[in-house]
Amino acid sequence: MSSQAPPATAATTATALVVDRLHVTYKVRATDRLAVRDVSFSIGREQTFGLVGESGCGKSTTALAITRYLPSNGRISGGSISVNGQDLASMGPDALRRLRARTISMVYQEPARALNPSIRVGRQVAEVYELAGLKKAEALERAEEMLRVVQIADPGRILRAYPHQLSGGMLQRVIIAMALASEPSLLILDEPTTALDATVEAEVLDLLAPLRERFHTAVLFISHNLGLIARMCDRVAVMYAGEMVEQGPAREILDNPRHPYTVGLLRCVPRAGQRKDHGRLDTIPGFLPGPGDVQAGCVFAARCALATRRCTEEAPPLYQVSAGRTSRCHYYEQAPNVPRTTPQDVKLATPVEGGEPVVSVWGASKTFHARGERLHALVGVDLELGRGETLGLVGESGSGKTTLARVLLGLTVPDQGSRIELEGSPLPMACTARDRKQLQALQIVFQNPGSALNRRHTVRHIITRSLKKLAGLSRQESERRLVEVVHSVRMEERHLALHPYQLSGGLKQRVAIARAFAGAPRVLVCDEPTSALDVSVQAAILNLLADLQSQEHVSYIVISHDLGVVRYLADRIVVLYLGRVMEEGSAETVFTGPHHPYTEALLSAVPSLDGPPRERIRLKGEIPSAARVPTGCVFHTRCPRRLSSGICESEEPPLAEVEPGHMMRCHIPVDQLRRLQAKGPGPSPSPVPWRSSIMPN
Amino acid sequence: MSVGPAVEEIPEASPLGRGGAAGALDVSAGRIRREHLHQLVRTKTFLAGALILAWWVMCAIFGQTFAPFKATSPNLLSFNSAPSAAHWFGTDALGRDVLSRVVVGARDILKIAPLATLLGTLVGTTIGLAQGYIGGIFDLVVGRVVDAALALPTVIVAFLFVVAVGTSTLTLVLVIGLVFGLIIARTVRAAVLQERELDYLDAARLRGETTVHVMFVEILPNVMGPVLVEFTVRLGYAVFTIATLSFLGFGVQPPTPDWGADIAANYQYLAAGYWWETLFPALAIASLVIAVNLIGDSIEAVLAQ
Numbered sequence A: 001m002s003s004q005a006p007p008a009t010a011a012t013t014a015t016a017l018v019v020d021r022l023h024v025t026y027k028v029r030a031t032d033r034l035a036v037r038d039v040s041f042s043i044g045r046e047q048t049f050g051l052v053g054e055s056g057c058g059k060s061t062t063a064l065a066i067t068r069y070l071p072s073n074g075r076i077s078g079g080s081i082s083v084n085g086q087d088l089a090s091m092g093p094d095a096l097r098r099l100r101a102r103t104i105s106m107v108y109q110e111p112a113r114a115l116n117p118s119i120r121v122g123r124q125v126a127e128v129y130e131l132a133g134l135k136k137a138e139a140l141e142r143a144e145e146m147l148r149v150v151q152i153a154d155p156g157r158i159l160r161a162y163p164h165q166l167s168g169g170m171l172q173r174v175i176i177a178m179a180l181a182s183e184p185s186l187l188i189l190d191e192p193t194t195a196l197d198a199t200v201e202a203e204v205l206d207l208l209a210p211l212r213e214r215f216h217t218a219v220l221f222i223s224h225n226l227g228l229i230a231r232m233c234d235r236v237a238v239m240y241a242g243e244m245v246e247q248g249p250a251r252e253i254l255d256n257p258r259h260p261y262t263v264g265l266l267r268c269v270p271r272a273g274q275r276k277d278h279g280r281l282d283t284i285p286g287f288l289p290g291p292g293d294v295q296a297g298c299v300f301a302a303r304c305a306l307a308t309r310r311c312t313e314e315a316p317p318l319y320q321v322s323a324g325r326t327s328r329c330h331y332y333e334q335a336p337n338v339p340r341t342t343p344q345d346v347k348l349a350t351p352v353e354g355g356e357p358v359v360s361v362w363g364a365s366k367t368f369h370a371r372g373e374r375l376h377a378l379v380g381v382d383l384e385l386g387r388g389e390t391l392g393l394v395g396e397s398g399s400g401k402t403t404l405a406r407v408l409l410g411l412t413v414p415d416q417g418s419r420i421e422l423e424g425s426p427l428p429m430a431c432t433a434r435d436r437k438q439l440q441a442l443q444i445v446f447q448n449p450g451s452a453l454n455r456r457h458t459v460r461h462i463i464t465r466s467l468k469k470l471a472g473l474s475r476q477e478s479e480r481r482l483v484e485v486v487h488s489v490r491m492e493e494r495h496l497a498l499h500p501y502q503l504s505g506g507l508k509q510r511v512a513i514a515r516a517f518a519g520a521p522r523v524l525v526c527d528e529p530t531s532a533l534d535v536s537v538q539a540a541i542l543n544l545l546a547d548l549q550s551q552e553h554v555s556y557i558v559i560s561h562d563l564g565v566v567r568y569l570a571d572r573i574v575v576l577y578l579g580r581v582m583e584e585g586s587a588e589t590v591f592t593g594p595h596h597p598y599t600e601a602l603l604s605a606v607p608s609l610d611g612p613p614r615e616r617i618r619l620k621g622e623i624p625s626a627a628r629v630p631t632g633c634v635f636h637t638r639c640p641r642r643l644s645s646g647i648c649e650s651e652e653p654p655l656a657e658v659e660p661g662h663m664m665r666c667h668i669p670v671d672q673l674r675r676l677q678a679k680g681p682g683p684s685p686s687p688v689p690w691r692s693s694i695m696p697n
Numbered sequence B: 001m002s003v004g005p006a007v008e009e010i011p012e013a014s015p016l017g018r019g020g021a022a023g024a025l026d027v028s029a030g031r032i033r034r035e036h037l038h039q040l041v042r043t044k045t046f047l048a049g050a051l052i053l054a055w056w057v058m059c060a061i062f063g064q065t066f067a068p069f070k071a072t073s074p075n076l077l078s079f080n081s082a083p084s085a086a087h088w089f090g091t092d093a094l095g096r097d098v099l100s101r102v103v104v105g106a107r108d109i110l111k112i113a114p115l116a117t118l119l120g121t122l123v124g125t126t127i128g129l130a131q132g133y134i135g136g137i138f139d140l141v142v143g144r145v146v147d148a149a150l151a152l153p154t155v156i157v158a159f160l161f162v163v164a165v166g167t168s169t170l171t172l173v174l175v176i177g178l179v180f181g182l183i184i185a186r187t188v189r190a191a192v193l194q195e196r197e198l199d200y201l202d203a204a205r206l207r208g209e210t211t212v213h214v215m216f217v218e219i220l221p222n223v224m225g226p227v228l229v230e231f232t233v234r235l236g237y238a239v240f241t242i243a244t245l246s247f248l249g250f251g252v253q254p255p256t257p258d259w260g261a262d263i264a265a266n267y268q269y270l271a272a273g274y275w276w277e278t279l280f281p282a283l284a285i286a287s288l289v290i291a292v293n294l295i296g297d298s299i300e301a302v303l304a305q
Helices: A007-012 A059-066 A093-103 A121-131 A136-149 A155-160 A168-181 A198-214 A226-232 A250-255 A260-268 A309-313 A401-409 A436-441 A459-469 A475-488 A493-497 A505-518 A535-552 A563-569 A587-592 A597-605 A670-679 B022-026 B031-042 B044-066 B098-104 B106-134 B136-151 B154-165 B169-196 B199-205 B211-247 B259-272 B276-304
Strands: A015-028 A031-044 A048-052 A074-083 A104-107 A186-190 A218-223 A235-240 A243-249 A319-322 A325-327 A359-370 A373-385 A390-394 A419-422 A442-445 A523-527 A555-559 A572-577 A580-586 A656-659 A662-664
Touching (some): A015 A218, A031 A235, A059 A218, A121 A155, A198 A597, A226 A250, A373 A580, A390 A401, A401 A523, A459 A475, A459 A493, A459 A505, A535 A563, A555 A563, A580 A587, B031 B044, B044 B098, B106 B169, B106 B211
Parallel strands (some): A048 A235
Antiparallel strands (some): A243 A325, A319 A325, A359 A373, A580 A662
């Protein structure tokens, strides 16, 4: 806390942050556009307040306003912000600098961009203490201590490292350590774990709750992920188009939302028990209005199924729903019953049981050579994909999911000895050696539609080219087919003349899907098809993929770090770790268990919307480098259920069928796994000793 | 979801408002490029450069019709005369009107420089695209050849060629074009390497597109910005190189008026105080180079936004 503030203030101020009727305006091309309108909330000490909403809703703008870091074309055009009872607006440059140095800390999404790449981590952490007036040596000592607090086992090594030598998860811990070093009254976390793997995310987030209490810090947690908000926050506010549409205790909002937008958002997230044919995700129709576009009435009216004339004419005030809960909806009592925009259940073609597989892979291995090291990205993977089947590929980054997909597509040529067959006939390894029919059979939808579409080509050109090259259509035929394809992804002919930069992320991904379907593929690889998209867009894309599959009888390989997405789409799941298949089985079996210990850890890392968090097992550290693969079972270094007999360290278990159709690579007998997993997690990590108040006063 | 940095939510970051908002869809396809042009026309530096360039282009085409005197006719009655009402820029040692020679002297340099630069851009873009996209051994070998060629100053390489094959407009265009081609290849290669990270190239390969198609239809439109900037920058250098060669006597031959050759013919009289004979052709070279660079800089600035 600030040494400038009188001690009495610090002790008596229970609320760290008060935002009252905040308005933020951006000047864009000489016109003022209101980006944040009438936002009010407060955060008490040791409380976590969540701001949730889709991109463009004003979450980050609100955070920037609180730190007074708005870009030069933005200004606070109304309302007030006070931190520890001090009004921010009245602060001069010096007071503001002191505020940022001591009272407010911020952690951003991209840890690699938050540190200076050419200065050792130690110097950068110690600087926080030097600013507080400590001597160099003492500051470094404090820095080391602080790294221990964020559970870094070997702080000495980390302090001597440069940022690029550390993994994303480690960097984010360092940044959290720096942010907390000044014992701030307010810690702002803006999508702090979006760039991290779920397992690493879980570890980083585990740190935050105890630290918050230790430092009496108020936390403002910004995220698009409703599951994370549910797990982390006491109170939550849902933002839409610059307004706070609903606010209240996190659990209540998520269990019993009282604004049609919140209801819609929650219906977009796949939960347990929901699948593409049963309990479909609902979507929110229409588009987010631009800042300042809605002049009268409710900002959500244009997309709301409950909207009446009153909604478009009269802006709803903040209605008091119950104690501590507000909603900006005239009809908040009816909000939970917003009619669905898509049917609950649909009939989809089921995968063909038995029969010849569309694609078979035998012994697929890929070794990359980099700086004299051999990286085994893929080791002896066998795979079969049935007609109309959806196979989910699951694993952390670095597990070989994408390499496997690229090998299949012929974009990466595998090692000698790997074999791929397409409908019984061998497939050349490089896509350049494949003929038109073979190319046509295997297509992909990439993760980032912005990168997957040529930004200088129109939608018409992009799709027509695939119709010509893959389907082999003449000009007239492709003209006719083009319209069909565009309609099949629910786009319109007016979109044809546009360039990708004129389309939203969701529309771009539709173009990419249209392109992939233009050649009528047999197998479509979907590599993280929705991870670059907003939740409401994701739901629409997932349903579109499911419908197209049913119409065209295509097989899918779905790669996703989001287990909810995989569970929603996949019939069968393959879990990869360090390029090896650890577990394989029907989606049902893999999700209900008994699980491979790795799968178990992946599942328990995912923040869930469904009720109180499940018992967790935690992976220690991060996925080892593919250049130095552990001996024995490759997972033993992180396995929470490692056997004491030592067999896990010495002998690699085979991929064996433990139940009919359920393959697992583990020494532990499946019955024992079932018993262990019914019981719950193993011991949790021991707490780190702590010396109170590290800041000089 | 917002995977980008925090600034993603700042309205100005996306020129069309929220990407997919209904309003954005009414935008016609050419809007962005037209916007670039509008912005360019509003830039003061661009306007200044374009004005100067336009003046010299006009001189190159019509110079002979409006020059006050015949540029090649000597006047032995008034040689080495200082600037006056009759001869605004004075006369040279043979009594020829310096103003007329400067005006008409724009002709050859404004023919050779753009042609050479155009050739260089075509050659360089092709090499750069191939280096960047094909990569591997091809890139390595061509890369070393480029390094070797660039180790020598352009003027020296051009000088050697002209000495070997004899001077002509064609030789100058070819030599300067090829040397500049190698330099441009480097810039284009770097731009292509950035494109190679993007998935649309994999999509093209999965469609069975040929290497040539990928290079010229997929990648080229995306690297046109750097190519355009490189063209204007090289144009400036080309003017300079040609003037230098003429100065050394390997460019345009006397008595045809030419800035570089005129400086060479007259700089010996500087010591005698006849400064106008050297200064005005030199200013002409400088103004043309500056004009081209002003244009190049403004294009780069607009494209960078």
